[in-house]
Amino acid sequence: MFNSDNKLLEIIYRINLEYKCDVLxxxxxxxxxxxxxxxxxxxxxxxxxxxxxxxLIHQLHNKWEFYLLLSSLNMPTPRTFLLDRVPLSYDxxxxxxxxxxxxxxxxxxxxxxxxxxxKHFDEAIRDLALPLIVQEYIPGQDIDLSAFCINxxxxxxxxxxxxxxxxxxxENEEVLEICTNVLNMTNYSGVVHFDLRIDARDNSxxxxxxxxxxxxxxxxxxxxxxxxxxxxxxxxxxxxxPSPQSFPVIAWVPFKxxxxxxxxxxxxxQLHTTGPFFFDYLRFLKDNAAAELYRIIYARNKxxxxxxxxxxxKNLSDNKIEYLT
Numbered sequence: 001m002f003n004s005d006n007k008l009l010e011i012i013y014r015i016n017l018e019y020k021c022d023v024l025x026x027x028x029x030x031x032x033x034x035x036x037x038x039x040x041x042x043x044x045x046x047x048x049x050x051x052x053x054x055x056l057i058h059q060l061h062n063k064w065e066f067y068l069l070l071s072s073l074n075m076p077t078p079r080t081f082l083l084d085r086v087p088l089s090y091d092x093x094x095x096x097x098x099x100x101x102x103x104x105x106x107x108x109x110x111x112x113x114x115x116x117x118x119k120h121f122d123e124a125i126r127d128l129a130l131p132l133i134v135q136e137y138i139p140g141q142d143i144d145l146s147a148f149c150i151n152x153x154x155x156x157x158x159x160x161x162x163x164x165x166x167x168x169x170x171e172n173e174e175v176l177e178i179c180t181n182v183l184n185m186t187n188y189s190g191v192v193h194f195d196l197r198i199d200a201r202d203n204s205x206x207x208x209x210x211x212x213x214x215x216x217x218x219x220x221x222x223x224x225x226x227x228x229x230x231x232x233x234x235x236x237x238x239x240x241x242p243s244p245q246s247f248p249v250i251a252w253v254p255f256k257x258x259x260x261x262x263x264x265x266x267x268x269x270q271l272h273t274t275g276p277f278f279f280d281y282l283r284f285l286k287d288n289a290a291a292e293l294y295r296i297i298y299a300r301n302k303x304x305x306x307x308x309x310x311x312x313x314k315n316l317s318d319n320k321i322e323y324l325t
Contacts, residue, residue, distance in 0.1 A: 024042065050150055052187075073182060076206045078136040082133055083132055099135060099137055100134070101115065143161050144160050145159050145196065154180055169224040172205075190212065
């Protein structure tokens with residue numbers, strides 16, 4: 001069937017022949033690169049998600065290459081150095097502590113180490129697996145952007161912060177702007193997840209890492225209102241350029257359902273330090289009740305569900321659902 005001896009292509013062909021699949025989606029980094037390198041063959045078998053060239057995928061994933069890219073684009077990022085041999089010359093390696101060391105191609109936080117002082121770093125440096133990057137530690141709050149884009153144009157996105165095990169989906173124009181700029185300038189196509197940090201010292205936002213693949217909190221993105229795999233699949237199947245979509249209402253999404261109960265109890269015990277956060281949490285929890293009710297109604301009766309949604313939209317104020325009683 002194929003001139004290529006690639007057995008995976010044969011497997012894809014046979015699976016599609018048996019199950020009549022609608023679309024092929026890649027999940028991890030290796031999958032994205034495989035599709036990118038074999039798109040001409042795969043598209044003859046089954047409609048396939050859009051991906052960027054494999055060299056761009058690797059450039060975004062590799063932490064040192066990503067840092068160099070950000071620097072060339074004048075994008076905000078912590079001071080970063082490549083450590084590929086020891087002993088280390090601090091004359092050419094002007095570190096300011098604390099710092100983080102990260103494997104070049106690590107994922108999910110694997111292998112990241114924190115060094116508070118130069119003494120601590122010097123004691124451990126000979127045991128580190130090289131090469132790696134040494135990066136200025138940025139005190140502050142993590143904030144991430146997840147996106148699906150085509151030729152650098154955003155199609156769908158969410159922005160999230162994590163607090164006490166709960167993802168808070170938010171709006172942040174600065175995060176959206178700088179991430180959009182990177183995607184535009186690289187002409188990126190596919191799904192991507194940027195890790196950023198709000199610097200507590202000056203409230204600036206800095207890029208940390210990039211994951212040019214589906215990410216770990218994709219289920220929470222769907223619960224917040226943007227189902228990325230579904231969105232990607234619909235674009236492939238329809239063959240049309242869709243209009244941009246972002247979730248318009250700020251949402252709280254716990255990693256586990258039991259945390260809906262755990263976190264209010266936990267926060268009540270610490271009202272002296274987390275009072276504002278606790279009441280903020282209750283407010284958004286009530287907002288989400290309206291959204292969750294919509295999902296339940298819509299699953300049973302689409303017509304009534306649409307009426308409920310329209311009712312909610314009419315009560316929007318400052319991008320938040322008013323308290324519906």
